[in-house]
Amino acid sequence: MMETLAHFALLLVGAALVNNILLTRFIGLCPFFGVSNAMETSWGMAGAVLFVMTLASTATWVFWNWLLVPLGVGEFLYIPAFILVIASLVQFVEMYLRKAAPSLYRSLGIFLPLITTNCAVLATATEAVKPGFFKMNLAYGFGFGEAVVYTVGVALGFGFALITFAALRERLEVAPVPDVMRGTPMAFITAGLLSLGYVGLSGLFGL
Amino acid sequence: MNEWMSTFKRGLSIDNPLTVLMIGLCATLAVSTKFEGAFFMGLAVVFVLTMSSLLVALIRGLVPEQVRIPIFIVVIASFVTIVDLTMHAFLPDIYTFLGVWIPLIVVNCVILGRAEAFAYHNKPSLAVADGLGMGLGFAAVIIVLATLREFIGSGEIVFLGTTIVRLPGWYRGPGVVLLFPGAFIIFGFMVAGAGAMNRRIHGRVVETKAHCTIEEGASR
Numbered sequence: 001m002m003e004t005l006a007h008f009a010l011l012l013v014g015a016a017l018v019n020n021i022l023l024t025r026f027i028g029l030c031p032f033f034g035v036s037n038a039m040e041t042s043w044g045m046a047g048a049v050l051f052v053m054t055l056a057s058t059a060t061w062v063f064w065n066w067l068l069v070p071l072g073v074g075e076f077l078y079i080p081a082f083i084l085v086i087a088s089l090v091q092f093v094e095m096y097l098r099k100a101a102p103s104l105y106r107s108l109g110i111f112l113p114l115i116t117t118n119c120a121v122l123a124t125a126t127e128a129v130k131p132g133f134f135k136m137n138l139a140y141g142f143g144f145g146e147a148v149v150y151t152v153g154v155a156l157g158f159g160f161a162l163i164t165f166a167a168l169r170e171r172l173e174v175a176p177v178p179d180v181m182r183g184t185p186m187a188f189i190t191a192g193l194l195s196l197g198y199v200g201l202s203g204l205f206g207l
Numbered sequence: 208m209n210e211w212m213s214t215f216k217r218g219l220s221i222d223n224p225l226t227v228l229m230i231g232l233c234a235t236l237a238v239s240t241k242f243e244g245a246f247f248m249g250l251a252v253v254f255v256l257t258m259s260s261l262l263v264a265l266i267r268g269l270v271p272e273q274v275r276i277p278i279f280i281v282v283i284a285s286f287v288t289i290v291d292l293t294m295h296a297f298l299p300d301i302y303t304f305l306g307v308w309i310p311l312i313v314v315n316c317v318i319l320g321r322a323e324a325f326a327y328h329n330k331p332s333l334a335v336a337d338g339l340g341m342g343l344g345f346a347a348v349i350i351v352l353a354t355l356r357e358f359i360g361s362g363e364i365v366f367l368g369t370t371i372v373r374l375p376g377w378y379r380g381p382g383v384v385l386l387f388p389g390a391f392i393i394f395g396f397m398v399a400g401a402g403a404m405n406r407r408i409h410g411r412v413v414e415t416k417a418h419c420t421i422e423e424g425a426s427r
Contacts, residue, residue: 024387026237027307030316033229076292079310080284087277119233119314123307184229185399192391199386 008149015153018202021120022161023195028120032162033187042166046159050152052115053124055093056086057151060125061144074130082125090115124154165194211336218340220408224317225348226401231317234308235349236390243366244304245353247294249346251309253339255286256318260326260338267327279322280313287312317345348397355393360385 021027031049035041060082068074068081094112097105115121128147142150168190177186224230234252238244262282263270270278291309294302302309312318321341326334357364360382362374383389 026233026387026390027311029232029236030230033232076288079288079291079313080281083280083284083313084277087280119311122314123311126307126310180399180403181395185395185402188391188395188398192388192395195391196383196388199383199388 012153016157020157023198036166050155053155064129214336215340218344223344239353253342256342257338260334263322263326264331264334
């Protein structure tokens with residue numbers, strides 16, 4: 001029992017901090033630079049990513065293990081299959097939320113279609129589901145519980161990095177930056193320095 | 208023909224997907240640690256972008272507006288699958304190096320963004336010009352970035368097992384350039400340089416837009 005708990009805790013921390021999806025693996029950078037202008041949208045985006053990513057990995061895990069593998073078509077159909085599952089799932093969730101929970105829809109709604117084609121969701125779903133894509137041990141496939149915990153960890157790491165970066169960018173607005181570097185170039189260098197901190201964590205817990 | 212050339216050139220300079228439009232950053236920064244990896248990534252993107260632009264422009268009359276995004280994704284996903292299986296068969300080392308980035312070409316904003324913003328509204332020949340120009344612009348930036356990082360970081364450039372350039376043995380490269388922060392910082396300077404160059408050549412400030420065009424399109 002304890003061992004299982006420790007395994008899950010390590011998986012969570014490893015996915016969130018040691019292998020942070022944004023700053024040490026560069027997955028999902030478009031929203032990282034796109035929405036980090038304002039603190040409020042960053043919170044919304046972080047929440048929406050947590051929600052969609054968990055749903056997407058759950059759905060693709062079921063789809064992969066119960067449909068693609070028994071039919072023997074996983075190797076060459078996984079790309080179109082996963083992206084279609086994720087896209088249609090997000091569409092249904094959006095329609096359901098608009099009817100059933102309007103207040104939640106107002107805070108998360110505008111971000112939902114934005115994430116359909118976000119590489120972070122597809123990458124996490126692929127890694128959590130298809131054996132061979134998970135970096136740490138190569139031919140290892142996740143069980144259902146592990147896949148969900150791993151996905152939640154990745155999404156938490158995404159939100160944490162996004163919100164930190166948004167806070168830094170608000171201060172950057174008033175900083176005296178050389179004219180050539182103003183705006184996006186400076187944002188990249190800030191992200192580089194932030195990522196330097198995460199590199200310090202690599203190798204922790206043997207992950 | 209003139210129109211063709213001007214569309215083609217736009218992707219290489221003033222509308223460069225990476226340094227100006229800021230789309231498709233993830234793959235660029237991640238695979239640019241090795242020259243050979245970046246080279247084949249650029250090649251894969253040129254292929255997928257050109258072919259999907261052509262196909263989207265050919266079928267644009269048949270695609271209803273409401274379901275265009277899923278249709279584009281299926282078109283792109285089939286070309287990515289071709290690249291995925293081909294690389295797996297003929298370039299296994301490169302395939303392992305690129306890893307999850309091959310399937311991720313499907314959701315690379317450059318490709319979906321160009322299908323949505325250009326190929327869906329233009330005739331096939333122009334769509335091919337746009338796809339080729341944008342693809343080569345993407346490939347050029349990613350190859351320059353990877354060359355800089357590999358050369359500064361490790362002092363040599365290796366392509367398919369043969370060493371092209373090697374600095375003398377006393378050179379100790381700063382390892383951080385090969386790590387993640389190096390990519391961000393070097394790319395930041397490249398964006399600043401490209402901005403300054405565009406200002407000088409075209410005499411106007413090219414507004415950098417840090418978002419995916421597709422994100423707004425998909426919300427409709």
